[in-house]
């Protein structure tokens with residue numbers, strides 16, 4: 415459930431008076447999502463998404479997120495296009511909170527992932543990296559080593575309640591990854607959370623890429639590793655090498671991976687697994703009573719982390 419703010423009709427009308435979107439037909443809360451309040455807004459002009467930014471998004475980051483969506487949409491990516499109000503601003507306020515209207519994207523995120531989705535996803539991810547290359551703003555990744563360590567500090571003394579030995583395993587992993595992490599790979603703007611629920615399809619065609627609220631500057635191949643984790647494991651925890659091969663083939667058709675990027679994939683996949691393990695662990699251990707959002711299982715990402723730690727090399731991902 416992600417509707418944290420109720421929008422009374424008077425507030426909506428006052429807000430929309432500054433846009434050229436015509437009269438409101440309806441406003442419906444969208445129950446999917448975690449971070450912000452999202453609404454499907456229908457006006458005389460068409461369908462839009464109204465997002466009200468809640469506590470977890472730093473308002474200082476919003477120009478980067480909205481600017482990036484606009485940049486990518488203008489480069490032909492199927493990303494939400496922010497709607498500017500008459501004063502030229504896309505970032506405005508409703509009920510005292512930051513808010514924006516973006517274009518509505520058609521399609522549905524895949525509940526059952528097929529290899530064909532992975533190929534198309536790989537192509538779309540590479541297209542995103544290429545199109546973002548001349549985006550003018552920068553945002554360091556808040557969820558890299560320093561962020562992981564801060565989350566870990568917030569879980570100290572509690573992690574073993576989820577699985578005995580977890581705390582020591584994470585501490586060792588943090589040390590090893592800090593030693594192994596590649597710092598000289600191609601970098602740029604990455605999506606950083608391109609999970610299946612953030613990619614809409616019509617058949618095998620990508621029709622929408624949403625949720626840019628973790629986007630940042632980091633290693634491009636790290637984004638590929640995030641997708642390997644989010645798209646290529648089955649429900650039973652097994653790794654599907656056919657899907658991985660499809661994803662990597664799709665990506666490499668648009669943006670070839672250098673030999674160093676390929677060699678680094680196992681380490682990057684470990685780091686990506688640790689990133690989602692840490693945020694999920696933190697959220698699991700800091701559940702707010704009465705919260706409407708069900709936390710995601712951190713153990714899923716521990717299993718993925720262990721898989722990548724055990725691979726002999728990038729061949730495990732279907733690369734020759």
Ligand SMILES: Nc1ncnc2c1ncn2[C@@H]1O[C@H](COP(=O)(O)OP(=O)(O)O)[C@@H](O)[C@H]1O
Pocket residue numbers: 416444446447448449450451452463494516517518519520611612622624625626627
């Ligand atoms: N531009 C869009 N077009 C169509 N649906 C959207 C769009 N943006 C968001 N949604 C809908 O809102 C839901 C939540 O959006 P999301 O950005 O993932 O929220 P959160 O950041 O809170 O997790 C999505 O699953 C989708 O159903």
Ligand SMILES: N[C@@H](CCOP(=O)(O)O)C(=O)O
Pocket residue numbers: 447448449607609611612625690693694710
């Ligand atoms: N993809 C993350 C959680 C972030 O949720 P989103 O709804 O903003 O994509 C995870 O699976 O841990």
